Amino acid sequence: MAKRLPPQPNEWIKRDRRLSFVFEGERYDGLEGDVLSSALLANDVVVQARSFKYHRPRGVLSFANHDANVLVTTGDRTNVRADVEQVAQGRSYRAVNTYGGLRFDVARVIQLFARVLPVGFYYKAFYRPRFLFPLWERLIRTMAGLGKVNTTAPCVRVTRRNRFCDVLIIGGGVAGLAAAKQCLSESIDVVIADENPRMGGSFDYLHAYDESAQAVKTAILDLLNSSNSAEVLTQHFAAGFYADNSVPLVGPNGIVHVHAKAVIFATGLYEQPAVFRNNDLPGVMLVSAAQRLVHRYAIAPCANAVVLAGNNEAYAAAIDLQKIGVRIAAIVDLAEPNSRGDLAATAMANGIQIIPNASIDEARSRNGRLVAVSIRSNDGKQGQSIECDGVLMSVGWAPAGGLLYQAGARLEYDPTLEQVVPVSMPAGTYCAGRLNGVFDYLDQIDDGAAAAAAALADIGVRSDAAERPARTVQPHSHPYPITPHAKGKEFVDFDEDLQVKDLTVAYREGFDSVELMKRYSTIGMGPSQGKTANMNGVRILGQLQDKAVAAVGVTTPRPFTHPVPMGMLAGRRLRRQWCTPMHEYHHAENADLQEAGTWLRPMSYTRGSPRTAIEREYQMVREQVGIIDVSTLGKIELFGPDVIPLLEYAYTCSFEKLKPHMTRYIFMVDGSGTLVDDGVAARLADDHFYITATSSHAQAVVRQLQQYADQLGFNVAIVDRTFQVAALNLAGPRSADVLSKLTDIDLSSENFPYLALREGQIAGVQARALRVGFVGELGYEIHFPASHGAAVWQALLEAGAAAGIGAFGVEAQRLLRLEKGHLIFGQDTDGTTNPYEVNLGWGVRLSKEQFVGKHSLTKLKPMLKRRLVGFVTDADPDRLIQECHLIIEQGGIAGRVTSVAYSPHRKAVIGLAMVDSSLTEAGQTLSVRVSDATTVAVTVADMPFYDPDNERQQINSSDPRQAA
Amino acid sequence: MKYIDFPTLGRRPSSEFVVGGIIDPEPAELDGISPGEWVFNRDSIPMRRTEWWYHTPTQLWFLVERHTATDEVFGATLAGAAIDG
Structure with a gap:
């Protein structure tokens, strides 16, 4: 049985801080610092979850922060890994993916039908009859997936932080700490990150009783903690690797996005399980899992263990576990024990029975608990049965190399080590330690230091690079730790309940490359993303193909290395929101403010229902006068001798006949003749234009005009005045009356005809007024410095009070312009619309020598x-x-x-x-x-629906000043 | 995040830019090719080439020489700089 041990030298738990928590409705005790799995094992709860497909009981497998064998929900958060989740006082957990609870999961009966649920079953079974597919789909969706998202959980916003540094070290184990020490010898800015709550990595569990190693660890940690130039980030995992050494580190309080000049990967290895019948029984776990349980959480995972050995680490672990009182029933060695050096002799001297050249044929359970294993010798003979309550496997390793692939490193299978190792690293990145195939502890220290020295040389703070220690020449992985069984249930991928047979069938059905096999069988596609499955999958495929493992290849691991909660990616959800100078008014007047692109715009001023507000605003403009804030329009001023050539090239119409102080409607298309943007162009002088662009597209128009000017070498200064200039549209039959009270501009139709622009004082502010008629009434679009936005707005409201003025919003404007048949780009046009389709052919001058879209429009014109x-x-x-x-x-x-x-x-x-x-x-x-x-x-x-002869643009009174 | 050294700007993150691609200005005459071919048939062979990059905060266009397969940047110049004098 599993139990809590007496205090261990490096333990992470606080003995004096007891807490209680609830799992599957039952109350248990734990200690502060415990993760859920360790706290449950302290209570001898070995069955902690149900598997995805067959709902088989599952427990701890890797206990290495990626153990997707045990996923739980807290109610608010789901698919939480129990080897990462620190238990909190009073918190309640449930296993995900059960029907009726962990103990009595009714879906466990599915495994009785496993024989008729072959790989690819869903693809094969549910595509016909077609009319039943909706039923199948509902059924599959119910069964598939793991935890349920609680959409009513409180929304917790986290912050994303950018961190620039000289060197980023990923992994705080032996090699990572050695690299950090080396970096601290220079005055540079270092970030070291580790996913565990404490730095130290294998220092804590492989070298727990090695006093000199512990002294080295303590010295480096003291150095790090006292350094001003190092930032130590525990509980932060590197989620991915992006261009130019940028690495998002996901921590409990959000993402720290590190941008480093050099990156050192000391991410270590993932221990790999052996594959034998019932290797998923709770109690069967990786040796390193047991060691982490013992040394970090003082948990003995079992009382009587069989160790399955494929390397030296298995022996070292057996000897260590014996010290803390776990009985080692036997070491079953996949190979010849005398290849294990002194360790085998020590184990034997300690009275441990060693069974050479054999593997586990089957693990057996009684009442859901592991009770024994039966042995099969490598020549196929059935051997003895050994009673045990734990099986600890140490048969091989795979690199924690996801980040390396993303960085562009090349990794290859090293047949000497029987392990995938990096063979080339991109500039500015380094790897060290066991990830680099260096296993000896002292060599790991040297390798970390040497990698750091190379990084320091790379960023120019050191001239010489240190010599790297050679890779270990003894294999630490077994080439084929797989023991197929006639009755199956030898799991290769625990996430997806994939057995050896599933991969064999996939291969026979023609899915014979790693990438095809992955997608068909779904190996490596579960929540642990193949960290404990892919290597064995590749070994099996190699066997099937009769190829060396090196020739099989591997699938490419993409971001993220661990599951990243969506909330982490969302961060604080900061996004720009632009307010116009008149925003205070809109806000005070209870406007319905909506995002229009980046801008906040008043849809309507809601007094009563939106519909009555819109109708009231509409009537006001049609019968009296209204103002609308159009400060969101793009406003661009162009100066220089080549203004006309630039506009002629960028827009479809001709500008030559446009007289000074007159405006015209303009639109631009792209090279394919598709409408892109529209606005108004006003000519202020021969070499001086003022143009507007649509609200959401203004920045793109500035960009486009500047690019055209640069491409064609035009001498034009393009000034984006969108934010400097406020604008409003004063519209309605009484607009001239209202405006005349505030301006020195002569508003008579002789002086200020339709489509003209006049400059002058309006409400004491220098302004430009454009007589344009988007809403179909007499109107003035007034542009003036943004700093006076609120004042001019207010002055117009006051001047127009007697005339019945009021503000109108975007909704009323939409209705007004619709009656007039005016287009809204992006609503009445889309990414495929050309001018001829929207009756704008009159604005295209195909006879111009050169303009964007000319060739396409020439072709499109007759093809309407x-x-x-x-x-x-x-x-x-x-x-x-x-x-x-x-x-x-x-x-x-x-x-x-x-x-x-x-x-x-x-x-x-x-x-x-x-x-x-x-x-x-x-x-x-x-x-x-x-x-x-x-x-x-x-x-x-026929269009327009309103005022087809533009009579509303007439100023009825010959002198509006008198009328006012 | 990718960082690139620019004249006048210094080292800037790529997120500050809009990449305009390798588009040439529309010529007055298309020499024997159809408009569709000119607009849509782009040479996308991965290679070292010059691209238009627009720096949004300063509203400046740059010409960036970049290898489109390796994402390696070889240098950047201010577009239109030639006509400033």
């Missing part, structure tokens, strides 16, 4: 296949047609609605739709399929 039309319908406005509803013609899609609203002017629902060319005649009836799958008839109508 669809066109934007207006439509009107008497259908009930409450049964609203919505944007993106489809036009259906003869059972097929013939277009879609791009804008739609109830028009108070037409007293009917109006809209715009992009439809096939054959359906564009006025009077044509279109069928719109609405959300409830019924159709609504609409009629193609």
Whole structure:
């Protein structure tokens, strides 16, 4: 049985800090510092989880921070690894993936049908009959997956921090600490990270009784802790490796994104399980797992162990475990024990029975607990049965090399070591220690120091590189620690319940490369991402292919190395939000502020329901006067002798005839003739233009214009004035009356005709006024310094009070412009729309010598296949047609609605739709399929819906100043 | 994060940039190729080539010489610098 041991020299638990927690509804005691698995083992709870597919009982396997054998949920967090989760006082845990609890999991019966659930079962079984697929899908989705996400869990925001340093050392074990010591000999900035709560790595569990090693560890840790130039990050794992040595370290309080000049990988190895029948029984675990349990948490994982040996480490561990009182029933050595040097002799001298050249044939259980193993000799003879309550496996290692692959290192299988080792590292990265195939403790120290010396030379603080110790020449892994059994249940991948047979079948069905086998069998695709499965998978595939392991290849591990909670990636969810100079007003007036790109814009000023607010704002503009904040428009000023050539190249229209102080509507397309952006261009002088761009695309237009100028060598200065200039649109029949009270500009239609621009004082501020009519009423778009934004806005509201002025929002503006048939780019156009399709052909001057999109538009002009039309319908406005509803013609899609609203002017629902060319005649009836799958008839109508002759742009009074 | 040395800017993270690719200006005449070919058929052979990179905070375009397979950067120059004088 498992139990807590007397105090161990390096233990991480606090004996005097008892706590209690709940697992699967039962209360247990633990100690501060315990992880869930160790605390459960202290209570002799060896069955801690159920497996993914067959719901077999499972316990600790690797206990190396990636043990996906035991995943639990705390209620708020799920799929938490029990070898990482520190128990907290009063917290309650449940195993994931059970039906009716861990002990009585009803789904365990699935394993009785394992014989009829071959690899690829889902692919083979559930694709027919087709009509049943929705049922199968629901069933599979219920059975698949692990923990359930609690969507009502409190949202905890964590911070992401950037950390720039000279050297980053990943891994605080023997080699990593040696590297850190070397780095501290120079005055450089070092970050060392380890995923464990304490630095030390194998110092703590492989060298626990080696006093000189402990002294080395303590000295380096003291040095690190007293250093001002080193940052020590425990409980931080390196999640991935990205360009130029940037490594996100995921810690309990968020991600520390390290950008280092050099990176030293001292990530060590993943111990690999042996594959034999029932190797997943709780109580069967890796030797290093047992050692970590003993030395970090003072847990004896069992009382009577069989050690399965494929290397020296197994013997060393057996001797160590004996010291703390675990009986070693036998060491079963996969090979000849005299290759193990002195260790075999010591073990024998300590009275341990050694069974050479043999493997475990089968582990057996009674009442769910491991009771014995039976032995099979390598020549196939069935051997004795040995009673035990624990099997400790040490048969081989795989590099913790995920980050290396991501960095671009090349790794190869070394047949001497029987291990994958790095053979080349990209510039600025180094690896050290057992990861590098250096096993001897003193060599590991030298290797870490040498890697650091090379890194220091690389960043220029040291001129000489130290000599690297040679790789170990004795294998520490067994080439084939796999013992297939006629009755199966020899698990290769514990996450996915994959047996040897599954891989064999996959291979026979033609999935004969590592990448194909992985995807078909799902080996390595579970939560531990193959850390304890892939190496054995490769060995099995090599055997099947009759190839050397080196020739089989490996799958590429991609980020992340451990599962990263989504909240860590989200961080504080900081994103830019731009407010206009009039924001305070919008806020105070209870505006419905919505994000439009990066900007916050008032949709409507909600007094009452949004719909009545929009209608009220609409009526105000149509009948009196309103103002809308359009500071979000892109505002670009261009100066220089080549302004006209630049604009002629960037936009489709011609600017030559545009007189000074006049404006025109402009739009640009890309090389394929697709509409990109629109706005207004105002000519201020021959070599001076002021143009606007759409709110969400302004920065892109500045970028594009600058690129064109640079590409063609135009002499133009392009100034992005978007944030310097506030803008508002004063619109409505009484807008001239209101404006005249505040300005010295002569507003008479003789002096200030439609589409003109005038400069002057408005409310005491130097401003530009543009007479443009997006909303279809007499109006002035007024641009002025942003610092005066609120003041000018307020002055207009006050000046217009008698005229009934008020602010209107984006929603009312959308309705107003829709009646006028004006487009909104990005709503009535999309990433495929050309000017001819939206009736903007008049703005394309194909005769210009050169402009962006000329060649495409020349080709597209005669190929018009669809066109934007207006439509009107008497259908009930409450049964609203919505944007993106489809036009259906003869059972097929013939277009879609791009804008739609109830028009108070037409007293009917109006809209715009992009439809096939054959359906564009006025009077044509279109069928719109609405959300409830019924159709609504609409009629193609002439546009605009409102004021087709632009009469509203007339200033009725000859002198508005008098009228005012 | 990738860091690149730029003239006038110094060492900057790639996140501050918009990559504009290798696009050439649209010529007045297409020499015997269709518009579709000019727009869509891009030579994407991995190689060392010059790309347009736009630095968003300063609104400056740079020409960056980069190997598109290895992501190695060989240098950057300010675009349009030639016409400043």
